[in-house]
Amino acid sequence: MIREPAAFEALLERVHRFVRDVAIPAEACVEEGDEVPADIVAIMREEGFFGWSVPEAYGGAGLTTEELVLAALELSQCSVAFRARVGTNTGIGSEGIVADGTEQQKQAYLPRLASGDWTGCLAVTEPDAGSEASNVRTIARREGDHYILDGEKCFITNAPVADVFTVTARTDPQSKGAAGVSAFIVERGSAGLATGAPYRKMGQAGSPVSAVYFNQCRVPADNLIGGREGVGFKTIMKVLNKQRIHLAALSTGPAIRMLDMAIRHTTGRVQFGEPVANYQLVQAMIADCRTEIFAAQPMILETARKRDRGEDVALEASMCKYFATEMCGRVADRCVQMFxxxxxxxxxxxxxxxxxxxxxxxxxxxxxxxxxxxxxxLALRDAT
Structure with a gap:
């Protein structure tokens, strides 16, 4: 759903100008320095990029899912570090509070996340709880008006620069699977919280990722998301269903950029007396890329609209994430080949x-x- 078309078009134009005039010229600098420069982060704050998904009542733009994915398609056509810098605030770092936080929690944290004054992140993955996200080993035990957290999270995007963490921990030590998992808001500076050194990664320079450690970490009981134990996994699944649609868009934008780069290269590169783009086998790769990008876009948009209508999108969100990310990988491979x-x-x-x-x-x-x-x-469930 697009609420005010004229205003939204103006937002997309601002994003487009940022990508073209600010981000793309700085891509090599980000790669070399392995960080997004502070002056560019300040521009993204001023443009309101951090608050896209935060409701207007808490200082954000309150974008619908459809609006969010369209904006993401624009922003992701520059180096992934730029969208990753704001991405946890517009997605997984704030969405748990938006979805299930108490009013007190929303008032305390969402305005700071929306403004970009604080960076949020989601700390779910553990050494033994990756694809099996419900296999949480981090423990939270109640002690008066605090919880004491012990455990380790890994592969956490923006952890080295985050000011606030949404964390899953097991409040019922006898439970298994999703039961007994709760979600907490943990501020940097909390006693017993530490983040590891940023990992050395294959790619995505400028997007810091590290481990997070909890050693007798004291968290106020008021920071239990929603004020209820045992429902944290449900909160995280709400976050992930929306984020998977968002990520599908964030995977399609890079595919658009890479194909544009490949077309410009092959039309300018002359071999055997004519541009490489004139050769049919190169044209076949261009055609495959363009077709798959075209297939991804309406899939993502329709799923976003369905979510905005309040319908269950668990199946569609999973299909979007699966198709768009695999598509992006295929486009990347073909584009390298065309170069x-x-x-x-x-x-x-x-x-x-x-x-x-x-x-x-x-x-x-x-x-x-x-x-x-x-x-x-889910397909088998629906068929029965």
Whole structure:
């Protein structure tokens, strides 16, 4: 649902200008320095990028799901580090509070997340709880008006720069699976909280990821999301269903950018007396890329609209995430191929960086294989 078309078009134009005039010229700097420069983060704050998903009542833009994915398609056509810098605030870092937080929690945290003054992140994954997200080992035990958290999270996007963490922990030590898992808001500076050094990664330079450690970490009882124990996994699934639609859009934008780069290269590169783009086997790769991008866009938009109507989108969100991330990987591979040897040399082209950066899309928010199982399970359920 697009609420005010004229105002929303103006927002998309601002995002487009940011990508073209600010982000793309800074991509090499971000890659070399492994961070988004502070002055660009300040611009993103001023533009309101951090608050896209936060309701207007708490200082955000209150974008609908359809509006969010359209904005994400624009923002993700520059280096993934830029959208990752705001992405936890517009998605997994704030959505748990938006979905199930108490009014007190929303008032306390959402305005700061919407403004970008604080960076949020979601700390769910553990060494033994990745694809099996319900296998949480982090423990939270009640002690007076606090909970004491002990455990470790890993692969947490923006953890090194986060000010506030949405954390899953088991409040019933005798429980198994999703039962007994609760969600907490934990502020940086809490006694017993520490983040590890940023990982060295295959790609996505400028997007810091690290482990998070809880050692007798004291969290006020008021920071139990929703004020209820044992429903944290349900909160996280609400977060992930929306985020999977969002991520599908964030995977389609890079595919658009990579194809544009490949077309510009092949139309300018002359071999055997004519542009490489004139050769039919190159044209076949262009056609395959363009067709798959076209297929992803209406799938994502229809799922977003369905969610905005309040319908169950668990199956569609999983299909969007699975198809769009796999599609992006195929587009990246073809585009490197269209660049030829230049596509492998970082000095000659940034397409090799894109190839490395988008590889992660098929792993986080549920691996492709987990989504295949989920899609099949839901399809079989609906058939009975």
């Amino acid at each position: 030829g040897g230049a596509g492998y040399i970082a000095n000659l082209s940034s397409i090799e960086r894109w190839y490395r950066d988008v590889r992660l899309f098929r792993l986080y928010e549920g691996t492709s294989q987990i989504h295949q199982l989920n899609i099949a399970r």
